[in-house]
Amino acid sequence: MEETRKRIEVCFTPGEYDYFKDEFEIVVVIDVLRATTAICAAFDNGIKSIIPVPTLEDAREYKKQGYLVGAERKGQIVEGFDFGNSPYSYMKEEFKGKEVVLTTTNGTKSIAAAKDADTVVIGALVNLDAMIEWLIKQNKNTLCLCSGWQDKFNLEDTICAGAISEALIATGNYTSIEDSSIAAKYLYISAKDNYMGYLKSSSHRRRLRNLNLNKDVKYCLTPNLSKSVPILKDGKLYNQE
Amino acid sequence: MEETRKRIEVCFTPGEYDYFKDEFEIVVVIDVLRATTAICAAFDNGIKSIIPVPTLEDAREYKKQGYLVGAERKGQIVEGFDFGNSPYSYMKEEFKGKEVVLTTTNGTKSIAAAKDADTVVIGALVNLDAMIEWLIKQNKNTLCLCSGWQDKFNLEDTICAGAISEALIATGNYTSIEDSSIAAKYLYISAKDNYMGYLKSSSHRRRLRNLNLNKDVKYCLTPNLSKSVPILKDGKLYNQE
Numbered sequence: 370m371e372e373t374r375k376r377i378e379v380c381f382t383p384g385e386y387d388y389f390k391d392e393f394e395i396v397v398v399i400d401v402l403r404a405t406t407a408i409c410a411a412f413d414n415g416i417k418s419i420i421p422v423p424t425l426e427d428a429r430e431y432k433k434q435g436y437l438v439g440a441e442r443k444g445q446i447v448e449g450f451d452f453g454n455s456p457y458s459y460m461k462e463e464f465k466g467k468e469v470v471l472t473t474t475n476g477t478k479s480i481a482a483a484k485d486a487d488t489v490v491i492g493a494l495v496n497l498d499a500m501i502e503w504l505i506k507q508n509k510n511t512l513c514l515c516s517g518w519q520d521k522f523n524l525e526d527t528i529c530a531g532a533i534s535e536a537l538i539a540t541g542n543y544t545s546i547e548d549s550s551i552a553a554k555y556l557y558i559s560a561k562d563n564y565m566g567y568l569k570s571s572s573h574r575r576r577l578r579n580l581n582l583n584k585d586v587k588y589c590l591t592p593n594l595s596k597s598v599p600i601l602k603d604g605k606l607y608n609q610e
Numbered sequence: 611m612e613e614t615r616k617r618i619e620v621c622f623t624p625g626e627y628d629y630f631k632d633e634f635e636i637v638v639v640i641d642v643l644r645a646t647t648a649i650c651a652a653f654d655n656g657i658k659s660i661i662p663v664p665t666l667e668d669a670r671e672y673k674k675q676g677y678l679v680g681a682e683r684k685g686q687i688v689e690g691f692d693f694g695n696s697p698y699s700y701m702k703e704e705f706k707g708k709e710v711v712l713t714t715t716n717g718t719k720s721i722a723a724a725k726d727a728d729t730v731v732i733g734a735l736v737n738l739d740a741m742i743e744w745l746i747k748q749n750k751n752t753l754c755l756c757s758g759w760q761d762k763f764n765l766e767d768t769i770c771a772g773a774i775s776e777a778l779i780a781t782g783n784y785t786s787i788e789d790s791s792i793a794a795k796y797l798y799i800s801a802k803d804n805y806m807g808y809l810k811s812s813s814h815r816r817r818l819r820n821l822n823l824n825k826d827v828k829y830c831l832t833p834n835l836s837k838s839v840p841i842l843k844d845g846k847l848y849n850q851e
Contacts, residue, residue, distance in 0.1 A: 381622070522788075524792060552768065556796060
């Protein structure tokens, strides 16, 4: 039985991705607070595509060419850019049908790390059920790549990855063999009834609270606000549906 | 209040140690299955000192010089060496009062990574309470460095680190700010009443079971068999008590 099941595994940080890659057809990049949540919100609000770039230099280059460009570092909008990674910043008429560029502290770094995988999709708590449904339809070996915070493990991405893992394993068609995946599942099970409470001591949430971003945090930790399943094609993100 | 408390944090793998070092006076190196457990067992059984070395080449060099040398890779004794990292292999008369050399897949690699810290000590579930008591007496900023399995996260080291963290925080004199430390504590709390059951799906335990090392695994997962608190001094491990 076991060998016919697909794998669903969790990698805690982009720095560990090299130990996992090559075994998975699909990589789900997760940065709950806030890049991948913002990307889902952008597609919900009718954006056409997003070009994720890892560095500020790349972002400045696009800005010169006239693109709408978002840039966030350490939770704040970088000077000289139009917006950061608050999901609310994408809920404006002016974005509809547009192609925008985005660079963030952690999320776009993970997308860059995963870019050579067969398929890269964007996961968050806001599109949890839409993502799970889409992944189950694909029935491929799947890795959840958590973005972490400045190369370190973070709780909110891990809990999101644990939620995806648990749902896929529950179908009977998937299995996990890595300890990181088992831990993610346990952490999700302890957290699922109260994300905000569970994450109250989380380092990144605390950091955003200090920046007065509590409204953003609440949005980011609310499951299933979005039906978007963003996918990377030729270096640009599009919505699949 | 907060700023007078010492920190107790958890680093999941040696590969992430660089993001943590320099902030901690004490590093507790943990490799529950089986290197740090075996080191505690060795001191319980009257060994004088252990020279941990990261590579097989180093180990061979010592063997040429006539030392008793243990070498383990991927759970098995390396050909040409006297013993590996089974705790039972140290429970022999011939080791009493001796200096031995040891290299293992993960544990001695972590010791090598941490070697420049002010103080490096050896933790495992078998010396949990002895270690906690010793750490509380020191009252210093403390990092638990988990050895993981081939550079990836593992559950048993993380649970041991979570147990140490929880006990130190319970004194009121310590605090954790990293998400990895919070996760380790949660995982310990879920696991503490039944380590064997909790770890039944753990990848490394499964690997050792396949090698018929169930007796070793039971020993390694039994808290407080040992009163040893091994410490690194000038490249050699000694027992403090």
